[in-house]
Amino acid sequence: MSLIADYKAHTQERLNEGGLPPLALTAQQTAELVELLKADSVVEAEYLLDLFKNKINPGVDDAAYVKAAFLNDIVQGNVACSVISKTEAIEILGTMMGGYNVSPLVEALKIDEVAQAAAEQLKNTILVYNSFNDVKELMDAGNAKAKEVIESWANAEWFTNKPELEKEITLTVYKIPGETNTDDLSPATVAFTRSDIPLHATAMLQSRMEKPLETMASLKQKGHPLAYVGDVVGTGSSRKSGINSVQWHMGRDIPGVPNKRTGGVVIGSIIAPIFFNTAEDSGCLPIQANVDSLETGDVIVVKPYDGVIEKDGKLVSEFKLAPNTLTDEMRAGGRIPLIIGKGLTARAREALGLSASTMFIAPEQPADNGKGFTQAQKMVGRACGVEGIKPGMYVEPIATTVGSQDTTGPMTRDEIKELAALSFGADMVMQSFCHTAAYPKPADIKLRHTLPDFINSRGGVTLRPGDGVIHSWLNRLCLPDTVGTGGDSHTRFPIGISFPAGSGLIAFAGVTGMMPLTMPESVLVKFKGEMQPGITLRDLVNAIPYYAIKQGLLTVPKKNKKNIFAGKIIEIQGLPDLKVEQAFELSDASAERSAAACSVQLNKEPIIEYLSSNIALIEKMIEEGYEDAKTLQRRADKMRDWIKNPELLEPDADAEYSAVIEINLDEIKEPILACPNDPDDVATLSEILADDNRPKKIDEVFVGSCMTNIGLFRALGEVLKGEGVAPAKLWIAPPTKMDEAQLTEEGYYSIFAAAGARMEIPGCSLCMGNQAQVNEGSVVFSTSTRNFDNRLGKNSKVYLGSAEVAAVAALLGRLPTVEEYMEIVPNKITEQNKDGVYKYLNFHQVTAEQLTNLVHS
Secondary structure (H helix, E strand, O other): OOHHHHHHHHHHHHHHOOOOOOOOOOHHHHHHHHHHHOOOOOOOHHHHHHHHHHOOOOOOOHHHHHHHHHHHHHHHOOOOOOOOOHHHHHHHHOOOOEOOOHHHHHHHOOOHHHHHHHHHHHHOOOEOOOHHHHHHHHHHOOOHHHHHHHHHHHOOHHHHOOOOOOOOEEEEEEEEEEEEEHHHHOOHHHHHHOOOHHHHHOOOOOOOOOOHHHHHHHHHOOOOOEEEEEEEEEEOOOOHHHHHHHHHHHOEEEOOEEEEEEOOEEEEEEEOHHHHHHHHHOOOEEEEOOOOOOOOOOEEEEEOOOOEEEEOOEEEEEOOOOOOOHHHHHHHOOHHHHHHHHHHHHHHHHHOOOOOOOOOOOOOOOOOOOOEOOHHHHHHHHHHOOOOOOOOOEEOOEOOEEEEOOOOHHHHHHHHHHOOOOOOOOOEEEEOOOOOOOOOOHHHHHHHHHHHHHHHOOOOEEOOOOOEOHHHHHHHHOOOOOEEEEOOOOOOOOOOEEOOOOHHHHHHHHHHOEOOEEOOOEEEEEEEOOOOOOOOHHHHHHHHHHHHHHOOOEOOOOOOOOEOOOOOEEEEEOOOOOOHHHHHHHHHHHHOOOOOEEEEOOOHHHHHHHHHHHHHHHHHHHHOOOOOHHHHHHHHHHHHHHHHOOOOOOOOOOEOOOEEEEEEHHHOOOOEEEOOOOOOOEEEHHHHHOOOOOOOEOOEEEEEOOOOOHHHHHHHHHHHOOOOOOOOEEEEEOOEHHHHHHHHHOOHHHHHHHOOOEEOOOOOHHHOOOOOOOOOOOEEEEOOOOOOOOOOOOOOEEEEOOHHHHHHHHHHOEOOOHHHHHHHHHHHOOOOOHHHHOOOOOHHHOOHHHHHHHHOO
16 A cells, blocks of 8 residues: 555544544655655645645654655755745744754755745744754854844744733633542553553543543533643652643644644642643643632633633632743743743853843742751752752752653653754663563563663663663662652652653753752651661651641641642651661652652761662673663762762751651551552551451552562561461562562572462562552552552552561451561561661672672573
8 A cells, every 4th residue: 555545544543543643654654755745746745745744743753854854855956846845845844843954944044045934944943952053153154044043042032923821711621629640641551652642641531530531522612722620630650641631632733743732721729749840841831729619611711910710700719820930931832942942042142242131031039038958958059059049949950860761751752852852961861661561562562672772872871671660770870969850750869859750851851961940848857766666667658647647737638638748848857877778768758748859868878888889780780781881880980989078968957947747756666557549648557457447358468669679578578488378469579680689599589489479570560550450449558659549450449558567468368456567577577687688789799790690681
């Protein structure tokens, strides 16, 4: 079949799948299309031109390269095309956003016939990077059109040519009461479809309610765009796919960009910070306003500049548009294009000897109150080249470490292509393959074949399927007191600080080496006293919300929910001698608090030990052929440099916090669990057993996820040893292949097998919920990160807690009493064997042969 016949058949197939648009053309299809357009008499010219203009991805996509090369040949007179003139070729190049189209446009400035047309297109192109120098050289050589372009950039015409955010926006409300998390908007079960935005969007809210797509379709009959409205919106992970789905149903098309939309409005009494940031990055207007008076089907008028929402001509809610730059962000198409464009304008004005532009709204900056800085404020300050950053300040810190995982990796790749980037500006960009490792679908296998080269060619580092969880690896690549980000909400460094983000911002941070940040306030969590017998780090994780609830700083109900942690940084003090792996248990769980970030104050000694181990691991990775070798070696060298002069940032004595939560370890004498199905709904073991509404029988137990480390699997093994087959179905998934190898070497895998456990490949396994799942309706005890409805399995009820409680629950087939737990665990993990059980992997302390066995694939 010909391209025309094939693509028409494909278009019909997609229509039959629920009215989906056809996929964008591949590079090979684009090449075939080019040959058809070169013909003396073009068959179905109108159809082919539509494909050429609107069905090819922009930026540095492979198909964009073919498209740009053909258009350049037309402009340069190397090829004749009866349906595309030179001027039309220039205009089409101008829709390609940046990347492969920029050089042809710059070259066209030298051709009198099309120079003006090329200038007009370049004026509205901001993704020019080093091609700016080419335009400036032409200007300096006397090219008048090149000067026009530089002057246009200096005057920010790329911005002023766009319409301002409307003063009044009429919308129809689509309200989802209570809390919607990103799993509702972008179900993990169909994670493999995320880069196919229209297809993935068909799953939006399907597990949450009956006929959500049909409801949206009927609401659109009122003739207005929809607004996504909820009490609590966007909790959970950092999926840009959630915003993509909202925008697909409620946004508007982007000319020349197939199968992606921008715009849209989200209104929530609370909007989770990562979701809020992802919305503004994508050109979706996020508004935090009370939604009690809004119901599905209401027609409302939103007045962004006035900060009011009206229904039937009456005021029903008020808000303050924040940040104050949001109107500029929406006009520019999102926060990311605004930042890039402002940088281009600044560069152009410098080239022309002009002062800074006054075209843009300056971010509001708080007045200095003369107080000191917290630890997190100093970390961000160092990344900005100053002593510290106070809450409310807008800054653009250096992003030293950036992580991407496989279910968001395809979207990150697409965003990098749209940013027209062929190299990374961040010092370390790492890509993992952990969320799809256990049971890959065909799309996952294809990704494994294509994504590594894409990341490596730009200077990034790629792990391999089966290596393990992104966080367990990325943490080992971090540098103390630096700032980073990752495309997974559990990117929460135990040393330094991370602000997780959606895939668009991950791409931006990876490409530019910086990230936009309005500095959040900090909540201080201060531990004191001594750890009591039988109490674990996981109990301290759950103690944070437990004590916050007791202080009235956190509520469990979603209606009018209080959450002191939401959008803030949790700073943890009082446990300075924790191993870094232990510190991550605390920082990791800040994601469940909806916190923006977390820092843990540690002493130098555990950090020196951790970095020494990581240097050995990194250099073994290089020996084993991991790429990019230069990036890996550079990071190992920087770790050595820090060890030579190990200085850590500490908070000032007069630093201010929005709240202080003191946790007395002497008072915590029994395990604390998160109850089904809310990580905020925490209670002690005895409180749970006394509550008739809490399930007690445990059907399945999962020990795995980024919340675990090798010591917890040894503890599990010690409790299970000699007890036969566990009554509860037991799942085991170590976080890294090194843990798996060492546990096997030590005989723990034989213990797990004797207990009847199902051993999973190192990776996310059940935690992600996109592959294997527990039986429908099961009551589960899990060491994983979160327990939202349906995450581990349909209608499952999931407790979250320690590996030690998990082990006892597996043996009993129910939750233990406090007495049972305190009898079983100390008899299995004794004072004599405790140090060996909880010993961590220090790669610098093993032999070369052992290290090879641990790391070799």
